[in-house]
Amino acid sequence: MGKNEESGFYQEYEVFSKRSVKSPIQHQFSLLAPNEEMALSMAQENFMRREDVIDVWVVKRTNIRSMNSQEREQWTKRLNNKDYRTTKGYGYLRKKWREKEQGMLDEKEIMSWKEVKGT
Amino acid sequence: MYNYVEDGDSKTTAYVEKDTNKYNAFMNRIEAGEKIEADDWMPEEYRQALIKLISMHGISEIMGALPEKEWVPKAPTLKRKLGIMAKVQDEMGHGQLLLRVTEDLMKPYGKNREDLIQDLLNGDLKFHNVFHMPTKTWADAGMVGWLVDGAAIISQTNMLDASYGPYQRALQRICAEEVFHAQHGEAIIMALAEGTPYQREILQESLNRWWPSLLMFFGPSTAATTGSSKQDVMIKYGIRKSTNEELRLAFLDKYLPRVFSLGLTVPDKSVRYDEDTGKWAYQQPDWQEFKQIIRNKGPRSKERLRLREIAYENNSWVRKALAPQPATH
Numbered sequence: 001m002g003k004n005e006e007s008g009f010y011q012e013y014e015v016f017s018k019r020s021v022k023s024p025i026q027h028q029f030s031l032l033a034p035n036e037e038m039a040l041s042m043a044q045e046n047f048m049r050r051e052d053v054i055d056v057w058v059v060k061r062t063n064i065r066s067m068n069s070q071e072r073e074q075w076t077k078r079l080n081n082k083d084y085r086t087t088k089g090y091g092y093l094r095k096k097w098r099e100k101e102q103g104m105l106d107e108k109e110i111m112s113w114k115e116v117k118g119t
Numbered sequence: 120m121y122n123y124v125e126d127g128d129s130k131t132t133a134y135v136e137k138d139t140n141k142y143n144a145f146m147n148r149i150e151a152g153e154k155i156e157a158d159d160w161m162p163e164e165y166r167q168a169l170i171k172l173i174s175m176h177g178i179s180e181i182m183g184a185l186p187e188k189e190w191v192p193k194a195p196t197l198k199r200k201l202g203i204m205a206k207v208q209d210e211m212g213h214g215q216l217l218l219r220v221t222e223d224l225m226k227p228y229g230k231n232r233e234d235l236i237q238d239l240l241n242g243d244l245k246f247h248n249v250f251h252m253p254t255k256t257w258a259d260a261g262m263v264g265w266l267v268d269g270a271a272i273i274s275q276t277n278m279l280d281a282s283y284g285p286y287q288r289a290l291q292r293i294c295a296e297e298v299f300h301a302q303h304g305e306a307i308i309m310a311l312a313e314g315t316p317y318q319r320e321i322l323q324e325s326l327n328r329w330w331p332s333l334l335m336f337f338g339p340s341t342a343a344t345t346g347s348s349k350q351d352v353m354i355k356y357g358i359r360k361s362t363n364e365e366l367r368l369a370f371l372d373k374y375l376p377r378v379f380s381l382g383l384t385v386p387d388k389s390v391r392y393d394e395d396t397g398k399w400a401y402q403q404p405d406w407q408e409f410k411q412i413i414r415n416k417g418p419r420s421k422e423r424l425r426l427r428e429i430a431y432e433n434n435s436w437v438r439k440a441l442a443p444q445p446a447t448h
Contacts, residue, residue: 009442010232029289030219032232034441046212049205069159 012061013039015046017053025057033058134164134352149357154284157223168352169283170224177217178239179247183263184210185423186250190260202303203260209296216289223285240428242415249332251417258311258318258325264304266329266374270336272297273370274359282357312381319382326378327386331404333370335412340364344406371399 010032018025028047033039039058048056067075083089087107094104103109136142141160148155155161188207194200222231238244249267254260275294281287311318340363342348353359361369375392378385387402411417415424 009438029216029292030223031215032219032222034438034443038441042215045208046215049208049212069156072156 009034011035011039013043013058014061014064015039015043016057016059017043017048017051018055019052020054025055030061031058036060134162136162136164149282152280153282154287155282156284157226164352165283165356166224166227168349168356168358169286170221171349172353172358173217173224173286174221174235174238174244175246177214177221178235178244179250180210180214180217182239182246182250182423182427184214185426186252186254186419187260187263189254190257193257194260195257199307202306206264206300206303209300213289213293213296216293217286220285220289236427236431240424240431242424245413245415248335248409248412248417249329250423251412251415251420252329252332253419255328256321256325257307258321259329261304261307261311261322262325262329264300265308266304266326266333267336268297268300268304269374270333270370272301273373274337274366277361277366278359280357281359286358308381312383323383326383330386331408334367334401334404335406335409337367337370338363339406339409340367368398371401375399 011034012030013033013036014030015028016025017028028043031039031042031046033042036058040056043056043058094106097104142162145155145160145162145165155165184207187203187210191200191204191207194203218232218235221235225231225234235244239246249263254263272294275290275297279287279290279294281290308322311322338350339348348363350359350363354362375385375390390399390401392398393400412420415421
């Protein structure tokens with residue numbers, strides 16, 4: 001098979017994997033494969049030789065609408081004025097509650113409420 | 120495992136970027152420690168240097184797997200066989216990662232993987248000096264893992280902060296796996312060093328043979344030696360941090376004490392640690408020979424290229440069978 005016949009043979013795939021049920025899906029790298037099945041098999045060979053893995057996604061690169069260079073620049077240079085969306089904008093409450101002899105129900109405290117006493 | 124070959128052929132000419140605004144913005148990004156991505160604007164000189172570096176690195180991983188796989192059937196125990204098989208597979212995996220990085224960089228030129236393989240077989244794409252050399256005994260399998268990979272680790276960790284994002288990310292994975300390769304090599308070396316007189320003899324003989332290649336691995340210290348050197352460009356663009364000579368001295372610093380601790384010697388009487396300079400003194404290898412080796416005139420160049428060609432031809436039917444459009448003949 002000559003060079004010209006082979007061009008178009010390989011497709012670019014992006015590979016994603018998931019380490020455990022609790023972990024988010026993570027981008028690994030890209031690879032070339034002629035079809036999805038080969039891409040999945042190559043993903044196993046290329047990226048999962050040692051790693052724990054419970055799921056693998058292969059996505060044809062042409063099916064991903066990623067940001068271009070300009071778009072990335074716009075997003076990384078946006079204004080840092082979103083305190084009102086985060087707990088950072090409400091940090092003064094800690095002092096207020098302390099005056100009333102109460103602790104702050106912060107993220108650490110609230111995220112620890114998996115178990116309720118007495119259940 | 121391997122990267123960075125000084126090509127010794129192409130002439131270095133001064134590069135002038137036409138678009139100074141874009142160039143300055145680009146250099147500001149590099150100096151700020153930002154990572155450049157494949158679709159970002161980049162100076163032609165940066166793109167060319169990356170293609171040359173990463174294609175050589177990727178192809179050398181694959182060409183490096185060839186002399187190593189010869190030892191799979193000959194490994195002395197099942198455990199050693201499994202270990203070296205895992206290493207060979209890693210090298211092919213590294214090659215795949217690095218070829219992907221190169222392919223994305225070559226896209227604007229309309230070039231792809233077939234072009235890279237053709238360039239290799241034509242002799243236009245060079246591979247690392249160490250893979251033009253023969254392996255003769257099992258000690259060589261250990262030596263490749265311990266000192267050849269050791270040299271590769273020195274030069275690759277120097278690029279872990281490289282300015283080009285895709286390469287930098289590939290290197291994190293590659294270097295982590297190299298730690299296994301280095302220890303795999305050390306385990307073979309340690310067994311031989313603590314073994315029978317014959318085992319110690321083949322170990323010393325192997326080190327004597329590999330010594331010049333190990334020094335050559337880092338490339339000449341200046342362009343004057345072989346006619347060209349890309350190290351200044353690499354450092355300017357934040358791809359690597361240190362010069363060839365600095366890396367070679369770092370290698371001697373880390374490994375010579377270990378070599379001597381095993382009761383081994385190196386075939387260079389002038390090797391000694393200079394307390395005044397804080398550096399190892401050593402004899403330069405024959406850089407003219409180096410130039411010949413990487414021009415595919417080394418002892419095993421032709422055989423290794425032929426192996427690659429045979430693999431490519433033998434697998435042609437697989438590509439044909441999987442092609443989206445059936446072949447017409």
